[in-house]
Amino acid sequence: MELKLKELAQELGCELEGNGEVEIRAIAGLREAGEGDLTFVANPRYLKYVEETRASAIILSPSDPPLSKPTLRTDNPYLAFARALEIFYPVSRPAPGVHPSAVLEEGVELGQEVSIGALTFVGRGAHIGDRSILFPQVFVGAGSQIGEDSILYPQVTVREGVRIGNRVIVHSGAVIGSDGFGYAKDGQGRYRKIPQVGGVMIEDEVEIGANVTIDRATLGDTRIGRGTKIDNLVQIAHNVQIGEDTIIISQVGIAGSTRVGNRVILAGQAGVVDHVQIGDDCIVGSQSGVAGDLEAGSVVLGSPAIPQHLFKRMAVSLPRVPEMLKSLRNLERRVQSLEEASGGRP
Numbered sequence: 046m047e048l049k050l051k052e053l054a055q056e057l058g059c060e061l062e063g064n065g066e067v068e069i070r071a072i073a074g075l076r077e078a079g080e081g082d083l084t085f086v087a088n089p090r091y092l093k094y095v096e097e098t099r100a101s102a103i104i105l106s107p108s109d110p111p112l113s114k115p116t117l118r119t120d121n122p123y124l125a126f127a128r129a130l131e132i133f134y135p136v137s138r139p140a141p142g143v144h145p146s147a148v149l150e151e152g153v154e155l156g157q158e159v160s161i162g163a164l165t166f167v168g169r170g171a172h173i174g175d176r177s178i179l180f181p182q183v184f185v186g187a188g189s190q191i192g193e194d195s196i197l198y199p200q201v202t203v204r205e206g207v208r209i210g211n212r213v214i215v216h217s218g219a220v221i222g223s224d225g226f227g228y229a230k231d232g233q234g235r236y237r238k239i240p241q242v243g244g245v246m247i248e249d250e251v252e253i254g255a256n257v258t259i260d261r262a263t264l265g266d267t268r269i270g271r272g273t274k275i276d277n278l279v280q281i282a283h284n285v286q287i288g289e290d291t292i293i294i295s296q297v298g299i300a301g302s303t304r305v306g307n308r309v310i311l312a313g314q315a316g317v318v319d320h321v322q323i324g325d326d327c328i329v330g331s332q333s334g335v336a337g338d339l340e341a342g343s344v345v346l347g348s349p350a351i352p353q354h355l356f357k358r359m360a361v362s363l364p365r366v367p368e369m370l371k372s373l374r375n376l377e378r379r380v381q382s383l384e385e386a387s388g389g390r391p
Contacts, residue, residue: 046070046133050102053083054117056132057125059104063115067101072129075100087123104129136196139178156193168205186222192249204261210249216277218256221245225260225267225283225301239263241283248272254279254295270307288325306341316348330356 048056051065070081075091078084078100085104086092092109102115104122119125141158143149147165156175161167165179168187173179177195185191186205195213203209204222215221227239243262247253247269254277259267262284269275270289280298281287288307293299297311300319305311309323312331317323324341334348346356 048132050083050115050117053129053132057104057117057119057128059117059119059125060107061115061117062111063102065115067115069102072126072133073100075103083117083129085122085126085129087126139180144181150187162199174211189222204245206244206261207247208244209247210251210271212250213247214252216253216255216257219253219258221247221253221257221259222261223258225263227263227283227301243267243284245269248289251275257281260301276313282319294331 047068047070049065050067050069051061053069054061054065068081069083073079073082073084075084075086075094075098078098080099080101082100083102083104084098084100086095086109095103095112102117103112104117104119104125106120106122107118117125139160139162141160143161144163144165146163147161149167150169152170153167154172156173156177158176159173160178162179162181162183164181165183167173167185168189170188171185172190174191174193174195176193177191179185179197180199182200183197184202186203186207188205189203189207191197191209192211192213194211195209197203197215198217200217201215202220207222222245224241227241228236229239231237241261241263243264244266245259245261246266248271250272251269252274254275256277257275257279259269259281260283261267265284267281267283267285269287270291272290273287273293275293276295278296279293282299282301284302285299286304288305288309290307291305291309293311294313296314299305299317302320303317304322306323306325306327308326310328311317312329314332315329315335317335321335321338323335323339324343326342327339328344329335329350330346330353332348333346333350335345336349339345344353345351346353
């Protein structure tokens with residue numbers, strides 16, 4: 046694909062500076078870009094490389110310094126970069142239809158232009174919405190519903206009774222609707238399985254990474270709110286409620302019946318105990334352990350998680366602890382010597 050820069054500026058809603066007749070053939074990183082490439086700067090720390098780039102054009106913010114090469118100006122260069130990628134690298138869609146090796150049980154409903162790949166199984170009474178794609182070796186259990194324009198990549202498992210909305214993306218190896226981890230101890234100290242008879246509701250425009258596990262509810266639904274993005278290798282337990290536009294980064298674990306608000310960020314390897322509430326707009330730092338409720342807007346770090354400003358003070362103080370202990374012992378010895386010299390008199 047080739048586009049003149051002026052055409053691309055119009056598509057992206059950017060202000061053009063310089064020669065709009067430049068031909069753009071690809072999108073590339075700042076350091077890797079060459080002739081015919083469009084690149085971008087979203088972080089000011091990379092502005093020092095701008096004059097060195099061999100790209101034919103660059104996306105910058107209005108506050109960035111002027112350049113000698115053609116420039117697209119926008120308040121959100123990163124978003125413009127994402128839109129440019131969509132233009133130059135559209136998603137390749139398989140042809141609509143059902144592969145001969147796929148198995149569709151009785152009562153399956155398929156919308157228009159649905160694609161069902163090889164060795165995929167769709168259980169009794171399931172519904173697949175218009176233009177949705179099930180790549181090879183996907184499993185969809187009985188009675189599950191998948192909305193329009195959704196994509197399930199190879200080896201995704203959607204257990205029975207799961208509801209998935211429109212424009213949802215689920216990456217390979219994810220399991221949605223596995224049994225929640227629920228057991229009751231009997232009088233002999235043995236664990237008896239509690240039937241997990243609830244479901245999972247994945248709302249519109251959610252993206253679920255590879256090898257994510259989302260457990261079905263004991264009763265009711267485990268719910269993932271609209272627009273939430275879940276990275277690879279995340280575990281979400283039964284009856285968890287996740288709000289809208291929340292980001293959950295790799296290796297996070299969320300225990301049962303926890304409620305996470307809207308626009309929350311859970312950074313990598315964070316852990317959240319069961320039955321707590323995390324308010325809207327909270328940020329939980331990497332490897333933090335949330336052991337209690339968090340008010341809206343909280344920013345926490347550490348395990349157990351504490352306010353960011355307190356964690357940073359403790360982190361700065363920690364390297365000084367050995368020297369402080371040494372000083373404390375010296376003071377203790379001096380006090381002891383003074384007490385002995387005074388015969389214990391005050």
